[in-house]
Amino acid sequence: MTRSESAPLKVALLGCGVVGSQVARQLIEQAEDLRARIGRPLELVGIAVRRLEIERPGIDRALLTDDAFALASRPDVDLVIELLGGIEPARSLILAAIAAGSSVITANKALLAEDGATIYSAAEDAGVDLYYEAAVAGAIPIVRPLRESLVGDEVTAVVGIVNGTTNFILDQMHTEGTDFSTALVQAQQLGLAEADPTADVEGFDAASKAAILASLAFHTRVRLSDVDREGITGVTAADIAAAKERGCVIKLLARCSLSADGSIALGVHPTMVAKAHPLASIPGAYNAIFIESRNAGQLMFMGPGAGGSPTASAVLGDLVTAARNRVRGGLGPGESHYSERGITPAGEISSRYYVSMTVHDEPGVLAAVATSFAEHGVSLQAVRQESQGAEARLGVTTHLAKHHQVIEAIAELDRMPEVHAGISLMRVEGA
Numbered sequence: 001m002t003r004s005e006s007a008p009l010k011v012a013l014l015g016c017g018v019v020g021s022q023v024a025r026q027l028i029e030q031a032e033d034l035r036a037r038i039g040r041p042l043e044l045v046g047i048a049v050r051r052l053e054i055e056r057p058g059i060d061r062a063l064l065t066d067d068a069f070a071l072a073s074r075p076d077v078d079l080v081i082e083l084l085g086g087i088e089p090a091r092s093l094i095l096a097a098i099a100a101g102s103s104v105i106t107a108n109k110a111l112l113a114e115d116g117a118t119i120y121s122a123a124e125d126a127g128v129d130l131y132y133e134a135a136v137a138g139a140i141p142i143v144r145p146l147r148e149s150l151v152g153d154e155v156t157a158v159v160g161i162v163n164g165t166t167n168f169i170l171d172q173m174h175t176e177g178t179d180f181s182t183a184l185v186q187a188q189q190l191g192l193a194e195a196d197p198t199a200d201v202e203g204f205d206a207a208s209k210a211a212i213l214a215s216l217a218f219h220t221r222v223r224l225s226d227v228d229r230e231g232i233t234g235v236t237a238a239d240i241a242a243a244k245e246r247g248c249v250i251k252l253l254a255r256c257s258l259s260a261d262g263s264i265a266l267g268v269h270p271t272m273v274a275k276a277h278p279l280a281s282i283p284g285a286y287n288a289i290f291i292e293s294r295n296a297g298q299l300m301f302m303g304p305g306a307g308g309s310p311t312a313s314a315v316l317g318d319l320v321t322a323a324r325n326r327v328r329g330g331l332g333p334g335e336s337h338y339s340e341r342g343i344t345p346a347g348e349i350s351s352r353y354y355v356s357m358t359v360h361d362e363p364g365v366l367a368a369v370a371t372s373f374a375e376h377g378v379s380l381q382a383v384r385q386e387s388q389g390a391e392a393r394l395g396v397t398t399h400l401a402k403h404h405q406v407i408e409a410i411a412e413l414d415r416m417p418e419v420h421a422g423i424s425l426m427r428v429e430g431a
């Protein structure tokens with residue numbers, strides 16, 4: 001073995017929080033196994049953090065630095081792992097690492113969905129690898145299947161649960177009757193939530209992942225701002241109860257599909273899912289993703305979607321792959337071959353809906369409501385009416401309808417004297 005064959009590949013770690021601390025520990029504990037898989041040892045040469053003073057069990061203090069730029073720009077480093085999160089300084093640090101000739105591994109979906117194009121181009125121009133399996137659905141291998149395994153097929157739809165925090169919260173609300181705020185604190189304590197959990201509960205994190213999945217599935221570039229998004233902060237105990245009565249659970253679903261005209265329909269919304277549907281039984285912080293493609297047909301991926309150890313698994317998989325490329329020469333797949341596609345306007349996206357409202361409990365109300373929907377081209381599949389004295393709670397499930405048709409019908413219902421108040425709508429899957 002020559003000196004260069006046995007010399008370690010140098011690794012710089014940016015961030016030592018929930019995920020970074022697990023990556024650092026695994027790098028140290030699994031050093032021998034990783035060396036065997038790569039063919040050369042890995043040497044962790046530094047860890048960038050904000051607070052040097054805090055205790056980090058199992059981490060050698062001598063590795064810590066608060067000068068992330070100096071670490072990311074070191075010309076002797078081979079591989080930089082970015083686990084800070086957020087847009088800046090993460091973007092500048094990744095660009096500095098690429099400029100210094102390092103391959104980069106990141107879990108930063110917010111950055112890739114905001115400005116992936118800049119990062120992808122910089123990596124391609126510099127001839128270094130950029131891997132980001134951990135950016136979508138934690139431990140689940142989903143980026144590599146779309147980027148490599150299915151690249152010869154034609155993917156037509158990607159649908160799933162891609163945020164662990166919101167799935168955990170909704171599951172707790174359904175199964176334990178936990179209130180939203182308590183369930184969110186539990187998710188934060190488990191290390192599932194983003195540093196700012198607004199990203200989770202308002203659906204930004206799931207929308208970022210949807211943008212990445214759609215970019216890979218449809219060989220195009222989709223950004224966070226292209227995704228129609230609604231979070232779970234508006235989901236009430238009454239919504240949960242209504243879903244249960246209908247034999248459903250509420251899940252935050254991301255949906256990306258190819259429209260007939262070649263444009264892409266993208267959305268993240270709380271959705272009533274029939275209990276018999278496979279997505280309904282995905283518990284806690286697990287994620288699950290369905291892919292439909294022309295040749296392969298239907299595929300499903302399921303596993304832990306968040307948390308330190310599961311996410312570290314995806315990061316280390318990318319690290320070994322990028323390290324092997326360094327050892328043997330060659331590069332992984334790039335992102336430079338893509339086509340421009342339109343984005344289907346949110347109002348034109350079709351779904352089935354559950355619309356509920358309080359009405360005067362008198363003859364003819366149901367017919368008036370059905371007529372109002374029909375006038376806007378929306379046909380009803382099922383109706384439930386529950387008398388509450390002089391009033392009744394009316395719930396209707398529509399057949400497939402465009403969002404703008406349902407909104408227009410609801411605006412008209414709102415003006416009808418028979419309809420009292422409390423009109424709410426939610427998408428429906430499989431019920």
Ligand SMILES: NC(=O)C1=CN([C@@H]2O[C@H](COP(=O)(O)OP(=O)(O)OC[C@H]3O[C@@H](n4cnc5c(N)ncnc54)[C@H](OP(=O)(O)O)[C@@H]3O)[C@@H](O)[C@H]2O)C=CC1
Binds near residue numbers: 138
């Ligand atoms: N948590 C999860 O389940 C998952 C997270 N991800 C992604 O992984 C990334 C990391 O997430 P997570 O580990 O949860 O985040 P944390 O907030 O737990 O950790 C962030 C780390 O980055 C350090 N840091 C932040 N800003 C700076 C800065 N300006 N300079 C130097 N260091 C800085 C922090 O330092 P200090 O420790 O001193 O505060 C901390 O060590 C994010 O992109 C996230 O979206 C992806 C999948 C799952």
Ligand SMILES: N[C@@H](CC=O)C(=O)O
Binds near residue numbers: 163305307
């Ligand atoms: N906050 C995210 C972490 C993983 O991506 C989530 O809850 O899914």
